[in-house]
Amino acid sequence: MAPTNTAVAVAEEHMKEIVQSLYNLIVQGYDHQGAPTVGAMRRDIQHLIEQLVKLSQVAPDVGIELPPEVTQYVESSRNPDIYTREFVETVQRMNQLLKGRHEAYRLLQETLARDFIQGVPELKDDITKVVEATGGKVAPAKVANT
Numbered sequence: 156m157a158p159t160n161t162a163v164a165v166a167e168e169h170m171k172e173i174v175q176s177l178y179n180l181i182v183q184g185y186d187h188q189g190a191p192t193v194g195a196m197r198r199d200i201q202h203l204i205e206q207l208v209k210l211s212q213v214a215p216d217v218g219i220e221l222p223p224e225v226t227q228y229v230e231s232s233r234n235p236d237i238y239t240r241e242f243v244e245t246v247q248r249m250n251q252l253l254k255g256r257h258e259a260y261r262l263l264q265e266t267l268a269r270d271f272i273q274g275v276p277e278l279k280d281d282i283t284k285v286v287e288a289t290g291g292k293v294a295p296a297k298v299a300n301t
Contacts, residue, residue: 162216169210176203261291268293 179199183192199224228238272279272293283293 162213166213166217172206205244218221264291265294
């Protein structure tokens with residue numbers, strides 16, 4: 156089930172409020188003044204709990220799928236941006252490798268087609284059709300200087 160934009164927006168709003176409540180608690184804990192701060196901290200803790208409950212109610216509707224590798228990466232206290240960068244670099248390397256293979260097979264196809272045409276000239280039309288149907292071109296045969 157695809158996440159709805161409203162569910163994601165509501166979850167984001169709850170998360171923003173949770174972060175704000177945590178920030179407020181950190182500031183109040185750092186600058187603790189005793190009794191005057193306790194009431195404010197109690198209110199922020201109650202607000203935090205309410206937002207966490209609301210987030211847990213909305214979360215099942217979000218339904219964002221994460222690859223297990225990313226989850227394991229984050230659970231290992233590693234930066235997901237580094238995972239993304241490594242993944243992109245791996246994909247680029249694989250694309251280059253596949254591009255090289257594609258060009259090598261295309262060159263092999265053209266060479267075989269040219270050699271077959273030289274060896275069996277009566278099959279030239281059929282060989283040309285096959286090569287062109289697969290996206291290749293039959294290169295003209297080189298004339299040997301004698």
